[in-house]
Ligand code: ADP
């Protein structure tokens with residue numbers, strides 16, 4: 053039996069069972085091996101019957117003294133078995149398992165695990181009525197005690213089935229070969245792979261389990277890190293990048309047109325970027341900075357630098373609204389300068405779009421700003437020197453590679469994100485990027501004041517919005533849904549818009565924008581809001597990222613409990629962008645303690661990183677990490693948050709591995725076998 057052997061060949065697996073296993077994604081021996089237990093049942097201690105504690109799960113052994121059978125009024129079959137171990141008695145009760153009657157006889161030794169409670173009507177007599185597991189012991193047989201694996205079972209595949217199947221597997225398998233390089237196993241004191249698999253399913257002790265888990269987590273994280281580092285080598289050392297020269301006139305002119313001086317953090321990040329760009333090695337840099345920290349200026353400077361060197365730049369953003377905004381801003385800043393900008397959105401008619409593509413291909417355009425889909429899939433650049441992606445954490449390994457393929461020289465790449473990814477997680481997700489961080493916001497910002505309020509205060513809240521509008525400010529009202537939903541009983545953006553426009557905000561100019569509007573309408577509304585022709589913009593999360601209207605001072609979030617903290621923080625970043633005192637008002641009827649606690653964190657915490665970590669703790673990494681690690685393999689056992697220590701070790705080991713050509717080769721081979729889809733691009737090492 054080998055790792056790739058079909059489970060169909062295992063004893064106890066017929067066609068039916070095999071199909072049920074398939075539904076869990078289990079086809080081969082290897083799949084089953086990595087179907088790790090969800091948890092373990094601790095039965096290391098046999099409890100003397102006299103000491104069996106009510107309310108606790110206990111494992112007991114006793115000789116059967118008496119067997120009684122009865123039916124309840126409702127026809128339930130009850131089999132009561134009294135056992136005795138010399139210290140006391142216990143009644144073990146089985147419901148609707150009449151077939152047991154023939155199997156159990158007085159004098160036999162019975163092993164049973166289950167929760168102890170008081171017997172019905174029995175003056176403090178103890179019983180075990182929820183029997184989780186039991187067996188009749190042979191004369192001198194010892195009980196298997198230990199940590200028993202508990203799997204994610206289904207109705208057709210129960211615990212017993214999994215335990216038996218894995219026992220069969222371990223009996224039948226020849227050898228599970230080590231896949232990690234020997235030197236790594238030694239240096240990091242890892243238990244052998246085979247032992248790790250055995251121990252993780254059938255641990256001999258908690259220590260052994262701990263070591264086994266550590267080994268498997270290490271393996272997972274180490275291989276991914278190696279994969280990312282190998283990818284980086286591919287693009288760094290094997291590909292020829294664009295070598296930009298030091299700045300000259302155009303760059304200096306743009307620096308001068310910026311209406312502010314770069315902050316220290318911005319200047320530092322700019323220094324990193326410019327150094328990278330001046331090397332022949334392709335730049336792979338992530339700029340991470342909280343909302344409003346001023347990342348756009350860095351994008352502009354980098355794009356200008358590539359243009360100055362005779363190349364084209366692409367600026368990819370996640371929404372059309374954002375593309376338009378950047379385009380307008382850049383057009384304004386660059387109006388006196390010979391830089392040809394192009395906005396590429398879904399709005400363009402087919403003919404216009406074709407003309408645009410032709411212009412890009414003929415190098416009649418210097419900087420293209422557009423949504424990812426448009427630029428990535430269809431455009432061929434005459435001379436692409438730099439790609440900037442804004443607010444796009446879903447821009448994964450795959451996409452990066454795709455863009456590189458079409459260019460002769462590998463373009464430099466700058467990824468900008470405000471998503472406050474905890475430092476360690478950046479490693480797992482962006483293990484192949486260098487990171488610059490903008491930690492401090494530009495000076496003069498007044499922190500946004502945040503309030504959590506019940507819906508009963510909506511009148512007061514919208515009166516406040518009216519007051520702000522009267523002072524000349526603008527406001528956002530964010531709703532979780534676009535339109536009326538059948539399943540969720542929440543007011544939609546459309547409904548809130550109607551309600552406010554005809555009610556509490558009838559004297560101010562309201563607008564509505566959401567993702568389902570046509571591109572043209574969206575643009576028109578956003579343009580009106582930018583220009584101050586709309587006072588209050590009712591919207592969905594389409595404005596979540598990047599939208600920059602410094603005159604807006606109030607953000608109201610309806611049904612705030614529907615949003616994650618990281619998302620609320622992003623939304624909050626829409627205000628407090630100018631010199632005005634700004635407010636974020638979260639309206640929520642949420643009554644549960646966790647929901648309240650979560651939202652009230654927004655009142656006291658301003659740091660996006662802290663909020664993201666809290667969010668992760670409260671909601672689990674699933675949602676957060678799920679979206680983020682797009683393009684990376686699912687982690688089977690590791691958890692990038694919990695296993696930070698191992699992650700750092702694995703990262704170190706991966707870096708060491710890269711130093712040795714022989715080890716690189718070895719690991720690349722493993723990756724090709726283990727993570728086929730993802731790391732196919734590692735061609736040779
Ligand atoms: P984000 O990092 O969220 O993309 P932006 O680049 O949109 O942030 O910048 C937010 C606001 O801060 C913009 O209005 C921008 O003009 C302004 N800004 C950026 N850098 C500075 C700076 N060094 N000094 C003052 N204002 C700045």
Ligand code: MG
Nearest residue numbers: 347348442598
């Ligand atoms: Mg931005």
